[in-house]
Amino acid sequence: MVNLLLENGDLVVIEQSDFQQLLDVLAERTYQVVGPTIRDSAIIYDEMTSYTKLPIGWTDVQGKGTYRLKRREDDALFGYTVGPHSWKKYLHPPVSYLWRTNTTADGFQVTTAIEEPPKLAFIGVRACELQAIAAQDQVFLQGRFVDADYKARRENIFVVAVNCVQAGGTCFCASLKTGPKATSGFDLALTEVLTGTNHYFLVEIGSSAGADVMQAVTHQPASPAQIEAAEALVEATTQQMGRTLEPLDLKELLYNSYEHPQWDELGERCLGCGSCTMVCPTCFCTTTHDTIDVTGETTAHSKKWDSCFTMTFSYIHGGNVRTPLRSRYRQWLMHKFATWLDQFGRSGCVGCGRCITWCPAYIDITEEIRAIQESTNKQEEKIGGKL
Amino acid sequence: MLPQIKRKPKLAVWKFASCSGCQLSLLDCEDDLLSVAGAVEIANLPEVSRTMAKGPYDISLVEGSITTPAALEHVQEVRHNSKYVVTIGACAMSGGIQALRNFKDVREFTRIVYAQPEYISTLEKSTPISDHIKVDYELAGCPVSKEQLIEVISALITGRTPEIPTSSLCLECKRRGVVCVMSAHGTPCLGPVTRAGCGALCPSYNRGCYGCYGPKERANTASLSKHWSQLGATEEQIVRVFRGCNANAAPFKKESEAHEHH
Numbered sequence: 170m171v172n173l174l175l176e177n178g179d180l181v182v183i184e185q186s187d188f189q190q191l192l193d194v195l196a197e198r199t200y201q202v203v204g205p206t207i208r209d210s211a212i213i214y215d216e217m218t219s220y221t222k223l224p225i226g227w228t229d230v231q232g233k234g235t236y237r238l239k240r241r242e243d244d245a246l247f248g249y250t251v252g253p254h255s256w257k258k259y260l261h262p263p264v265s266y267l268w269r270t271n272t273t274a275d276g277f278q279v280t281t282a283i284e285e286p287p288k289l290a291f292i293g294v295r296a297c298e299l300q301a302i303a304a305q306d307q308v309f310l311q312g313r314f315v316d317a318d319y320k321a322r323r324e325n326i327f328v329v330a331v332n333c334v335q336a337g338g339t340c341f342c343a344s345l346k347t348g349p350k351a352t353s354g355f356d357l358a359l360t361e362v363l364t365g366t367n368h369y370f371l372v373e374i375g376s377s378a379g380a381d382v383m384q385a386v387t388h389q390p391a392s393p394a395q396i397e398a399a400e401a402l403v404e405a406t407t408q409q410m411g412r413t414l415e416p417l418d419l420k421e422l423l424y425n426s427y428e429h430p431q432w433d434e435l436g437e438r439c440l441g442c443g444s445c446t447m448v449c450p451t452c453f454c455t456t457t458h459d460t461i462d463v464t465g466e467t468t469a470h471s472k473k474w475d476s477c478f479t480m481t482f483s484y485i486h487g488g489n490v491r492t493p494l495r496s497r498y499r500q501w502l503m504h505k506f507a508t509w510l511d512q513f514g515r516s517g518c519v520g521c522g523r524c525i526t527w528c529p530a531y532i533d534i535t536e537e538i539r540a541i542q543e544s545t546n547k548q549e550e551k552i553g554g555k556l
Numbered sequence: 557m558l559p560q561i562k563r564k565p566k567l568a569v570w571k572f573a574s575c576s577g578c579q580l581s582l583l584d585c586e587d588d589l590l591s592v593a594g595a596v597e598i599a600n601l602p603e604v605s606r607t608m609a610k611g612p613y614d615i616s617l618v619e620g621s622i623t624t625p626a627a628l629e630h631v632q633e634v635r636h637n638s639k640y641v642v643t644i645g646a647c648a649m650s651g652g653i654q655a656l657r658n659f660k661d662v663r664e665f666t667r668i669v670y671a672q673p674e675y676i677s678t679l680e681k682s683t684p685i686s687d688h689i690k691v692d693y694e695l696a697g698c699p700v701s702k703e704q705l706i707e708v709i710s711a712l713i714t715g716r717t718p719e720i721p722t723s724s725l726c727l728e729c730k731r732r733g734v735v736c737v738m739s740a741h742g743t744p745c746l747g748p749v750t751r752a753g754c755g756a757l758c759p760s761y762n763r764g765c766y767g768c769y770g771p772k773e774r775a776n777t778a779s780l781s782k783h784w785s786q787l788g789a790t791e792e793q794i795v796r797v798f799r800g801c802n803a804n805a806a807p808f809k810k811e812s813e814a815h816e817h818h
């Protein structure tokens with residue numbers, strides 16, 4: 170055990186055989202550890218105390234509307250990409266209570282229902298997911314209206330990021346510069362290296378909390394060769410992306426394409442099911458609802474994930490402002506790649522590919538955007554030719 | 557609005573062509589049933605008691621579809637005597653599984669089934685309650701969900717609008733964190749065109765949704781059928797899946813007819 174005090178930015182190595190120590194140390198510090206595990210033929214996020222619950226030796230094969238698990242030829246702990254769940258289920262839960270009321274002798278009493286949030290350690294957060302958390306931080310923590318529930322949950326997490334050493338079939342983080350390497354927003358960032366008999370993790374310390382945890386886990390200083398091996402793997406991932414997207418001038422292009430025929434075509438295919446918005450790690454919309462028990466004694470005010478694909482979402486006094494599927498799909502895509510930029514100064518998409526994998530109508534946003542880009546290019550060529 | 561009523565609101569349940577499963581859902585409400593029983597006067601519940609308090613009624617829960625000339629008259633009476641009419645279940649909402657007769661000549665069936673079909677007095681088609689009277693709220697499902705039943709009763713008693721989603725099952729499925737059976741297993745699922753409300757029961761048991769809550773708002777059934785074909789479903793299977801307990805609901809009816817080869 171090396172006893173030099175670790176600092177932010179330090180690079181160390183832990184052997185695969187010592188990996189369990191990391192989970193144990195986090196548990197000792199009263200974190201509930203959550204990470205990727207297999208359920209119903211997919212890799213989802215759930216609680217774990219032992220690293221053996223990780224999808225060891227598994228990978229995922231993703232494409233338009235399809236997701237399948239496949240055996241790997243090695244015993245990698247993190248040899249897959251993102252699945253149907255995202256960390257927003259912990260930070261921005263699907264359903265949460267805002268307040269409750271009870272009838273009292275002289276009226277009623279209101280109690281805010283924000284519970285003490287669980288202290289969670291996220292294991293295996295990918296670069297795109299860190300960016301998605303950063304995007305939701307902007308939504309919930311900036312400006313005049315801070316979401317107290319989100320804030321409390323957000324302050325209580327420890328993040329163990331994992332750099333991708335293999336790209337997924339629907340990923341395009343490289344195009345958006347949101348991955349595959351974690352650059353900020355983590356306490357520890359791991360790169361898994363598995364060559365022949367070597368199986369270790371290069372660990373980058375990202376915070377003092379991270380340094381404190383690593384101090385208690387058996388580790389060695391990283392050698393230049395180990396650092397280089399890890400960097401080469403992440404670099405190779407950039408070259409393997411399943412999808413690409415050209416973000417240059419995209420906002421302007423979309424703003425000029427409100428009446429593009431591609432939206433009509435999408436209106437034919439899209440089911441309006443909202444799956445894309447549910448799986449998207451940046452989508453943040455909710456609806457609120459009051460439940461009152463039959464006796465009328467107690468009420469609960471809750472919020473739950475909503476989607477711009479539902480009719481009630483855009484229902485205002487007198488009617489619905491976005492009835493055809495064409496305009497609902499357009500709203501979703503426009504928000505991700507155009508209006509989000511004006512609203513928050515960044516893209517609303519981090520290129521995780523979930524909306525492509527989990528769309529039951531095989532719709533791929535990168536293809537749709539390309540279709541609009543290409544048709545516009547062609548038109549410009551034509552006009553150029555005429556001049 | 558009901559809160560002004562000083563006496564307990566009167567609740568009655570009416571049964572038309574149905575299996576009674578929906579009114580049994582009310583009995584299935586366990587603890588909540590006691591609160592309901594405390595909050596309303598149950599004036600008529602045929603599955604429980606034959607006594608029937610006289611109308612008018614504040615809330616009428618109507619189960620079943622209209623299949624006979626007698627039912628046609630009776631349902632008018634129910635409307636006339638009720639402040640709120642809430643239909644419960646797929647039969648009342650779209651015509652039920654018995655609406656399969658709508659795709660054939662009903663006399664053919666009565667001839668096969670009954671020794672003396674001339675004694676059978678039945679209508680050509682099985683139709684939803686809303687085809688005949690004004691309905692205030694409709695609860696989908698086969699059977700209805702007890703949570704929605706409690707929601708609608710408590711909303712009407714307290715004078716607020718009940719929350720009855722019309723969006724897709726996929727939203728409920730995803731909120732629960734259920735792994736999509738269509739994308740991850742290749743199992744055909746009707747969830748993307750079906751109303752939420754059941755809590756994604758079938759997908760949570762690794763089965764595809766078979767649409768018992770009926771079509772969601774603006775159901776794009778044509779696009780979903782295309783995906784089903786890509787997953788290997790035959791034309792016949794597509795016809796059958798849309799001819800379940802909501803066969804007569806317009807989007808499902810249209811879709812099954814589009815895949816039927818004459």
Ligand code: SF4
Nearest residue numbers: 449518519521522524
């Ligand atoms: S829009 Fe799609 S690819 Fe982009 S962050 Fe959301 S789910 Fe991921």
Ligand code: SF4
Nearest residue numbers: 439440442443445528
């Ligand atoms: S784009 Fe796909 S996932 Fe999104 S609402 Fe349309 S059909 Fe559903």
Ligand code: SF4
Nearest residue numbers: 726729736737745747
């Ligand atoms: S299992 Fe069915 S209902 Fe659930 S998300 Fe998939 S398609 Fe939608």
